[in-house]
Every structure is written in C-alpha cells, then in structure tokens.
Amino acid sequence: MDTGYLTGFEIQSEDPGIAWFRFNTPVRLNGMATCIKQDLIEAATQAQMDNTVRVLIFTGSDRAFCAADDLKAYSSAELGGTPPMRAI
Numbered sequence: 001m002d003t004g005y006l007t008g009f010e011i012q013s014e015d016p017g018i019a020w021f022r023f024n025t026p027v028r029l030n031g032m033a034t035c036i037k038q039d040l041i042e043a044a045t046q047a048q049m050d051n052t053v054r055v056l057i058f059t060g061s062d063r064a065f066c067a068a069d070d071l072k073a074y075s076s077a078e079l080g081g082t083p084p085m086r087a088i
Contacts, residue, residue: 001050002043008036011043017054019047026062031070 001019003011008030012020021043023030032040047053060066 001046001053006039006043008033009040009043013053017052019053019056021056021058023058023060023066025070026060026064028070028072029064029067030060030062031067031073033070033073 001011001013003013003019005024008025009021009023012022014020021040025031025036044056047056058065
C-alpha cells in the first residue's frame with residue numbers, strides 16, 4: 001500500500017498492519033471534495049488488497065474529524081461550467 005501525502009489526507013503505516021488515514025485540510029474542517037473522495041476510495045481499495053494491512057484508522061487534523069462534503073469545493077468547473085443558482 002502506498003503511504004504519504006495525497007489530496008486532502010495522508011497515510012502512514014505502523015506495525016503490525018495498521019494504516020492511519022489522517023485528513024489534513026483543517027481550514028475547511030477536513031471536508032470532502034470529489035478529488036479527495038476519489039483518492040480515498042483508491043487508497044482504501046489498495047489497503048483492502050494488501051495482506052499486510054489489518055486495520056484502517058481514520059482521524060482528522062486540528063479540531064474536526066470531517067465536516068462531510070466541502071460545498072465550497074464544488075466550483076463551477078466541477079459542476080460543468082454553470083454556477084449554482086442562488087435564492088434572492
């Protein structure tokens with residue numbers, strides 16, 4: 001399993017078979033964006049296929065574990081070019 005810094009989180013491994021996933025975007029309360037979710041799924045899948053990994057531990061940096069979706073991360077580019085409508 002690959003370790004190190006990825007988009008929005010880092011992975012560290014310890015013996016015996018412990019993989020630490022630490023969310024590291026505390027400015028946004030470790031909220032999830034699409035790119036973070038994609039990398040997280042890929043990393044968790046790698047861990048599942050690695051016979052040396054027995055436990056995954058998810059934690060957050062600073063004062064929040066994870067504040068769910070980071071709505072500000074959904075820019076107009078991610079939404080296909082049209083900004084979301086706002087109520088007046």
